[in-house]
Amino acid sequence: MKLPSFFGSRRKRLKSRIVSRILSHFALIVATLFALFPIYFIFWTSILKIQLAAISLSSLIPNLALITLYNYNYVLSDPTFFTIYLKNSLIFGLSAAGVGLVLALFTGYALSRFTFPGRKPFIYFIIALMQFPGTMLVIPYFFMFKELNLINTYLGLIIPYSAGSIVFTGILVKNYIDSIPEDLEEAALVDGETKTGAFTKVIIPLIKPILGLGVLLAFIGPYTDFILARAFITGNSLQTLALRLYSVSSISSSGGAAIDYGVFSAFSFLMGIPILIIYLIFQKYIISGLTLGGVKG
Template sequence: MLTTSLKDNQQFAASYWLPAFPLRFDNYAVAWQQIAPYLLASLIVAAGSIVFIIAISLLSGFVLARYRFVGRNFFFMMIAALMMIPGIASLIPLFVMVRDLGLINTYIVLMIPHVAGGVVLGTILMKTFIEGIPQSLFDAAQIDGAGGVRLFRSIMLPLSLPVIGTVGLITINGVWNDFFWPLLTVTENELRTASVGLLFFQSQAGVNYGPMFAGYLLASVPLLLLFTFLSKYFLAGVQGGLPGSH
């Protein structure tokens, strides 16, 4: 990908694997001009999905982990059972639903599958993580007069940042790599996400490989940076602990 991003089509045909000179750094300018709106759309969809997923799964995970009520285990089993339903099984009814609601060609339609799927995994991760927080912290706060809202805001929320980061990274990765749903539900160019927008480097005259691969590389950079600098929080959230505690 890196070597091809610095070639024109003639260099690509003559030297498939090895670098070719002169290096075509102008491919990145061409790629950025075309991919920038798609990256912005991906960021908007990712940010919106993360807000909804974390808000819902954090509350549900907290309630399932710290409150005792009739049917708690049943509700959690039903949530976990949703993990076994393949996304392709709901594709047609979901498309019919968003079409009838008039949501085609909106950011909302791009967020719906990520929120629906992310809340399930997010609730499971949140509940598992919150159960690992010592109960003595909550008991001490309750003795001092803290209610449910104060427990959530002052104790659970700050300690849950690792798993929040984990859910956020998983969501961003899903949004960035999602291809078929945006291709199916979005026809307006300004709403296309990066994975779909890169497809339009192909034209009737052929494929301009240098700018296309430069676009792939630019689209990969945000995820590479996030996972490089936030990997310890991601692992801590999956393992159920705070960064540096293992």
């Protein structure tokens, strides 16, 4: 008596499971198309012979006959791409990531492993300071650095860039160290390590995931910064990729007839390569760092 009804409900459940699976795939495919379309769009237009005015949906369909390297040639044939723009952006990005990360490492360790007097008010104070919109620091910086004659110099940009990410990465590192059991360091101390030794030999190897994420974030900020660069850089020799890309894109959107959209796309792609390299180097660490840093909160 019971068997048929049980059998029926199971069949029904199987059916609803198939329906929900189809719906899930449908939603994921729509989301993936949405996520990938702009990226595909930059990539494809960067190797496309057609000018923006003539871009239609049909020209977005991959077609070998339309492929050209003209846009890349155009960007790369200008030696200043390497000698000015790329060089400066790399100098700013790498030095800021290096300095900022070392500072964040010390900060995160102190906040995670010590209960020094004043710790709690200090954290509150940092949280309050974090609410000051970072973008707007550019105004007082502008006058401060003018006073010090640091406008339009490497140092004048590297200093604020390094400081820019320190609070955020410091908290990331702190949250991550919190998740590491203290027994590990205690064991090292018992083995005769100093506290500094325990820090360098136990903690640093264990927090690589978050350092990977920290490097990427601390690099991308200055590497793609427009605000500070726009306000501080006046001469030709310090120009960065971001400033150049901005001017390429505004030429292309205001010109109307002379739109060189492919050049914009090719420039974007070339500019993205160093980030891609960092992302690939730290990929394993970045995904686990991202999820751990977020969930801890």
